[in-house]
Amino acid sequence: MGRKYEILRLLDGSETQAAVQRESRGRILLAGLEGAGKSSLYNWLHACEVSPVDVMAETRKPAEEVLGLFTLLDLPEQDESPTRWSSYEPAPTMEGGHWGTEYGYSPDSYWHPPPSSLIPEAELVILVVDAEMGLTPGVFRWFCRLHARGQPLVIALNKIDCLDAGGVAQAQALEQRLAVPVVPISAREGTNVLEQLLPQVVSLCPSLLLPLGRDVPLFRAAAGRALVRQAALTCGLVGIEPVPLLDVPFQLAIEARLILQLAALYGRPPGERGGLRQEIVIALLVGVSLRYASQQLAKLAPMVGWLLSGLLSGGGLWVMGWLTLHYFEWYGRGKPALWAGRRTFAALPRWRRSEEQPEEAREA
Numbered sequence: 001m002g003r004k005y006e007i008l009r010l011l012d013g014s015e016t017q018a019a020v021q022r023e024s025r026g027r028i029l030l031a032g033l034e035g036a037g038k039s040s041l042y043n044w045l046h047a048c049e050v051s052p053v054d055v056m057a058e059t060r061k062p063a064e065e066v067l068g069l070f071t072l073l074d075l076p077e078q079d080e081s082p083t084r085w086s087s088y089e090p091a092p093t094m095e096g097g098h099w100g101t102e103y104g105y106s107p108d109s110y111w112h113p114p115p116s117s118l119i120p121e122a123e124l125v126i127l128v129v130d131a132e133m134g135l136t137p138g139v140f141r142w143f144c145r146l147h148a149r150g151q152p153l154v155i156a157l158n159k160i161d162c163l164d165a166g167g168v169a170q171a172q173a174l175e176q177r178l179a180v181p182v183v184p185i186s187a188r189e190g191t192n193v194l195e196q197l198l199p200q201v202v203s204l205c206p207s208l209l210l211p212l213g214r215d216v217p218l219f220r221a222a223a224g225r226a227l228v229r230q231a232a233l234t235c236g237l238v239g240i241e242p243v244p245l246l247d248v249p250f251q252l253a254i255e256a257r258l259i260l261q262l263a264a265l266y267g268r269p270p271g272e273r274g275g276l277r278q279e280i281v282i283a284l285l286v287g288v289s290l291r292y293a294s295q296q297l298a299k300l301a302p303m304v305g306w307l308l309s310g311l312l313s314g315g316g317l318w319v320m321g322w323l324t325l326h327y328f329e330w331y332g333r334g335k336p337a338l339w340a341g342r343r344t345f346a347a348l349p350r351w352r353r354s355e356e357q358p359e360e361a362r363e364a
């Protein structure tokens, strides 16, 4: 790689890329008793019918279904051992001398749920609870098991469309009782899912912001905006330091990382053939040069200058991040980039735009 690409190595460094790739992976366990609404929630988030929704919720299926970021886990209502059943749960019925013959299950397969040790690893657990059923002994037992594993846990109190007053009172009561966040939702209608449930997930486990944005198209733009906000805040704080130019490497690193994160969010990994290397450099050069010039000037005046510098830093990154976000947003839709910088540089001879653009984008 020639000298002119050295700056690319700095900005598009493999360490930053690897860190962003690590951030892009994650796992969320979507657990709940049968019929609680796991499949409905997954399908609503992904705007398609991927996981079958059962009208006959008691139908038995494999306990675990891995779908990208989410692992759907059916939790049987009954405890692991029939001998441990107590008076509040009915004993299994015998059908003509056979156990559960209508479903074709033997006592072993029918009554043995996955042991706790087989619950898949995840960064966070969403326990889906049927609001109409409430906190049954079965739900409570599984809650205790999942909670004891130490991963962050949020309860999605589902089917609130069937309750009066949106299930707010039930959610509060459950939250007080179990001391974990409870979000009332309707998986069927999508009520509170994007507005409350996913933000709650991210606040419990911030590293899931990027994977969630990647996996859930409806949440992508919100995740992008949150990433831009976080980076702008960090950049603003770094920009307050008083020594001119000392902050520049840090600012560049924050900026490059943000672009890599946004690229990962929209499934455009830098470094791929015809990838984003040039775009990263253009973003950094165009967005940064004006900002740093004014910032370094501002540092000549103490106190006010430092604050001004921090504001310029954070504000500049916010504008650049916002433009980048829109660029990816439009690029993903196959439309021409809105970003003026891209158009300017599109005329450069080394710009291998034709190799990387989707067919519709080239036609547009």
Ligand SMILES: Nc1nc2c(ncn2[C@@H]2O[C@H](COP(=O)(O)OP(=O)(O)OP(=O)(O)O)[C@@H](O)[C@H]2O)c(=O)[nH]1
Pocket (backbone or CB within 6 Å): 032, 033, 034, 035, 036, 037, 038, 039, 040, 041, 052, 053, 054, 055, 056, 057, 058, 059, 074, 158, 159, 160, 161, 162, 185, 186, 187, 188, 189
């Ligand atoms: N009213 C209402 N019904 C819902 C809601 N979410 C799910 N249901 C219904 O509840 C039933 C079970 O939903 P599923 O999404 O299949 O539940 P599940 O947890 O995946 O069930 P299993 O895969 O059998 O464990 C279906 O009839 C859904 O239509 C909701 O928010 N409101």
Ligand SMILES: [Mg+2]
Pocket (backbone or CB within 6 Å): 038, 039, 040, 051, 052, 053, 054
């Ligand atoms: Mg299901």
